[in-house]
Amino acid sequence: MKIAIIGTGRLGSTLGKIWAEKGHMIMFGSQDPQKAIKLANSIGFNATGGTYEEASKFSEIIILAVPWSGAKESIKKAGDLKDKIIVDSTTTAAPHLGGPLIVPTPSAAEKVAKWAVGAKVIKAVHTIGVDSLTKLQFGSQQASLFVCGDYLDAKSKLKQLGLDLGFEVIDVGPLTNARLIEPLAMLWIELAYNQGMGTDITFKLLRRRKAK
Numbered sequence: 001m002k003i004a005i006i007g008t009g010r011l012g013s014t015l016g017k018i019w020a021e022k023g024h025m026i027m028f029g030s031q032d033p034q035k036a037i038k039l040a041n042s043i044g045f046n047a048t049g050g051t052y053e054e055a056s057k058f059s060e061i062i063i064l065a066v067p068w069s070g071a072k073e074s075i076k077k078a079g080d081l082k083d084k085i086i087v088d089s090t091t092t093a094a095p096h097l098g099g100p101l102i103v104p105t106p107s108a109a110e111k112v113a114k115w116a117v118g119a120k121v122i123k124a125v126h127t128i129g130v131d132s133l134t135k136l137q138f139g140s141q142q143a144s145l146f147v148c149g150d151y152l153d154a155k156s157k158l159k160q161l162g163l164d165l166g167f168e169v170i171d172v173g174p175l176t177n178a179r180l181i182e183p184l185a186m187l188w189i190e191l192a193y194n195q196g197m198g199t200d201i202t203f204k205l206l207r208r209r210k211a212k
């Protein structure tokens, strides 16, 4: 798949590297294109770099890997997003672990969908720490990736990318259900940092029967 990664921070660079290694074509987008090119060169294959707009144009799926405070501006810089698939991975935590910045109604993902006119927005990848992304097997248990969005074609692409990372993918339904899964990130932050469990934790859906 052709994947744009918007934001070359910890999450974006980690996801891009893993997916490039799996054979996907990555274009990193950065506010500073030289930074994106340098990152792509450090991976060495299947990766290029440029601006947010260049990366978005190149891709069939866009990973929004920027802080919530920069999300609206980053979407603007990404240019025309009509018919693009956007994965909103943002966490709406206040700085210094100060609790949620916005209440779940409406969710951050629904706001992203409003800003990214014509795009197919998905919420995912917000309930795991970046360091766990390369080791998603926890003993005999596989980490769950909770995914929601209104477009089945878009979700099936992201589901494939989730499987490539090593997740068990859980489809949580339409984008409005981001209201249910976004608070999981707050729980993750609370447990990891304030309750001292550390960042190598994530969520797993347990069930007795296989899904339909």
Ligand SMILES: NC(=O)c1ccc[n+]([C@@H]2O[C@H](COP(=O)([O-])OP(=O)(O)OC[C@H]3O[C@@H](n4cnc5c(N)ncnc54)[C@H](OP(=O)(O)O)[C@@H]3O)[C@@H](O)[C@H]2O)c1
Pocket (backbone or CB within 6 Å): 006, 007, 008, 009, 010, 011, 012, 029, 030, 031, 032, 035, 036, 064, 065, 066, 067, 068, 069, 070, 071, 074, 089, 090, 091, 092, 125, 126, 127, 128, 129, 130, 131
């Ligand atoms: N780190 C994790 O474990 C993790 C896990 C799940 C979800 N998330 C979420 O994923 C998003 C990215 O997290 P991260 O850890 O990769 O953050 P990060 O290391 O701080 O990187 C964020 C990147 O976003 C870009 N950016 C655009 N607008 C910005 C602004 N106004 N201020 C600062 N940076 C801006 C920058 O890239 P350029 O300079 O290249 O444009 C920056 O390097 C966040 O919403 C976070 O909550 C993170």
